Amino acid sequence: PRTTLVTGSASGIGAATAHAVRAAGHTVIGLDRDGADIRADLATPNGRLAALGELAGTRLDAVIACAGLRAPTPDTVSVNYFGVVDLLTGLRPLLLDSPAPRVAVISSVASILAVDDAIVSACRDGDEPRARREASAVRVNPDGRPMVYASSKAALAAWVRRTAPTHGWGGSGILLNAVAPGTIATPMMSDLTGSPELLEDWLRRLPNTADRLGQPEEIAALLTWLTGVENSMLTGQVIFADLGTEAMLRGDTL
Ligand code: NAD
Numbered sequence: 001p002r003t004t005l006v007t008g009s010a011s012g013i014g015a016a017t018a019h020a021v022r023a024a025g026h027t028v029i030g031l032d033r034d035g036a037d038i039r040a041d042l043a044t045p046n047g048r049l050a051a052l053g054e055l056a057g058t059r060l061d062a063v064i065a066c067a068g069l070r071a072p073t074p075d076t077v078s079v080n081y082f083g084v085v086d087l088l089t090g091l092r093p094l095l096l097d098s099p100a101p102r103v104a105v106i107s108s109v110a111s112i113l114a115v116d117d118a119i120v121s122a123c124r125d126g127d128e129p130r131a132r133r134e135a136s137a138v139r140v141n142p143d144g145r146p147m148v149y150a151s152s153k154a155a156l157a158a159w160v161r162r163t164a165p166t167h168g169w170g171g172s173g174i175l176l177n178a179v180a181p182g183t184i185a186t187p188m189m190s191d192l193t194g195s196p197e198l199l200e201d202w203l204r205r206l207p208n209t210a211d212r213l214g215q216p217e218e219i220a221a222l223l224t225w226l227t228g229v230e231n232s233m234l235t236g237q238v239i240f241a242d243l244g245t246e247a248m249l250r251g252d253t254l
Contacts, residue, residue, distance in 0.1 A: 002026045002061035002098075004227060005091070007042065007083075010035040012186030013106065013223075014066030016216035020224045021064070029058070032067065042067050042083030043075045045128070052090040061098040062227035063091055065105045070188050072146030074132035080152035081123045081131065085159055095174055102227040105160060106219075107180040109242045111153040112249055114141035119148065123155035153180070157238045164236030175235040177226050182206070182242025185213040210243035 004021050008014030009030030018028045030036035031051060038054050041047030065084045069076040084105050095101035116139050122131035135148045157178050163169050164176040183202065185193050192199045193213070203211060222241055225231060240246035 002228070003029065003059065004062040004064060005029045005031060005055070005060055006064045006066060007031045007087070008065075008067030012066070012188055013181070013184060013216045013219050016220035017064055017066060017223050020217065020220040024224055024228070029055075042087060043078045045086065048083060048086050048090065051087065055091065055094060058094055059097050060091065060094045061100065062102040063088060063095070064223050064227055065103075068106060068188070070149050072135075072138050072148040074135040076148050077119060077123065077131045077135045077152045078128060080149070081155050081159075082128045084156060092168065092172075092174070096172055100229045101172070101174040102231060103174060103176045104223050104226045105156060105178045107157040107160070107178040107238055108150070108153040109180050109182045109240060109245050109249075110150040111157045111180060111238070112246060113150045114147060115151040115154045116147040119151035120155045120158070123152070124158065160238060161236055170235060175231060175233070177235060178238045179219060179222055179226070180238050180240045180242065180246070181214060181219050182210060182240075182245045183213050184216055184219060186216050189213070207244045207248035210245055214241065214243065
């Protein structure tokens with residue numbers, strides 16, 4: 001059996017993933033703010049350090065980083081980008097003894113919508129205070145929607161693409177990928193799932209194949225495969241599990 005750390009394990013996709021990985025016969029260490037083996041706040045550098053301290057000396061085979069926030073606040077950039085990248089950077093040494101080390105993170109189909117370049121570049125520079133300042137400005141896209149969440153998820157997808165092939169990761173045999181879900185029925189989307197009118201309006205704007213929300217178990221199955229030994233060579237990818245939304249938004253551009 002393998003040992004897999006799942007962040008955001010107390011709810012939604014993370015909870016479904018912890019369940020799926022356990023059902024496949026592996027050991028899961030859950031991490032969340034509450035209701036998990038390791039309780040830590042990934043919004044702060046100190047919280048991440050505390051989590052790393054609790055994990056010191058643990059041999060890991062896989063990490064699945066599901067913890068995330070959606071509100072247009074600075075904490076969303078901290079959790080969705082720095083809470084993933086800083087944590088994984090600290091966890092990398094714990095993966096090196098595994099015969100098949102694997103990491104998966106969660107981006108979003110929102111990552112291909114309009115993003116706030118100031119937030120994305122602060123993330124790329126590893127400058128969390130600047131990223132938080134830019135996020136607090138809450139600039140909006142042409143539809144009037146805040147770009148904080150999309151920017152954090154675009155920055156994370158870019159991090160996966162530039163990190164997976166580098167010596168420290170690919171050179172160590174660690175396969176690193178992102179899953180970019182469409183809209184999934186979890187507590188994060190309770191505004192939609194709690195309102196038939198909002199849900200109908202939301203689905204009307206999605207492609208024909210998206211006549212429903214995705215279920216967390218559907219994303220969990222993909223994450224389980226990506227971080228298992230069955231995945232022998234797929235790395236550096238952002239995989240859209242979204243009932244065709246990304247294909248529709250991109251059209252026939254390559
Ligand atoms: P959720 O709200 O059900 O679960 C998120 C979990 O992250 C919660 O258990 C929460 O406690 C944890 N978390 C949040 N902030 C944290 C912090 N500071 N420290 C530690 N843990 C923290 O949402 P979900 O839909 O299961 O989301 C899982 C991931 O999937 C997120 O990264 C989200 O952005 C992403 N995602 C979700 C959807 C969707 O439609 N639900 C779509 C695309 C991407």
